[in-house]
């Protein structure tokens with residue numbers, strides 16, 4: 001049996017595992033205790049050659065997981081696929097609606113603020129060709145320059161802290177964000193926090209000083225960051 005995860009790389013070897021979306025799949029595989037290989041591609045390579053590397057995928061995006069020659073794309077689709085192929089431990093617990101609701105909150109309320117706080121740092125860690133691609137694709141998406149999109153960093157952080165309260169409250173009542181068992185909502189939150197920590201370590205630590213439940217939860221999630229497959 002072979003599993004290969006297609007990842008996205010920046011210019012620096014020190015920033016090897018940074019992408020929130022590929023971390024979602026990394027956590028999914030690690031939680032299930034599966035072994036896998038990792039293949040790194042730049043933004044430009046992904047956009048030029050992904051269809052050749054992983055035939056049949058609909059988008060030029062990672063994560064893509066190749067399982068015995070079959071390519072599966074999109075972190076949530078991959079999680080569902082892994083639950084079908086390797087049922088235990090389950091990531092979705094047959095509770096797709098609950099996980100989708102929780103992750104919609106994370107992806108629409110928290111993730112955009114993280115993107116504002118880290119976007120320019122991602123850009124700084126690209127070579128010239130990838131910088132050009134990143135700037136033009138993001139500016140088309142934001143309909144604004146990277147600099148304007150980033151906005152006021154103090155405001156972004158204060159907003160982020162406010163919106164994170166919901167998660168802190170959940171973690172006061174439940175062991176995991178997903179409830180009594182570790183699941184997809186935990187994976188999504190932890191993956192976005194890794195993105196934040198990679199580029200804004202001080203702000204990230206500041207957040208966890210404010211929210212002790214989240215700090216304890218993150219320690220528990222960290223055991224699933226460990227992998228021999230980097």
Ligand SMILES: N[C@@H](CCC(=O)N[C@@H](CS)C(=O)NCC(=O)O)C(=O)O
Nearest residue numbers: 019020021060061062063074075076
């Ligand atoms: N919803 C997708 C998002 C995938 C995604 O946006 N991946 C980024 C890496 S973090 C990507 O491949 N971007 C390539 C590009 O922008 O050209 C998922 O969760 O898999």
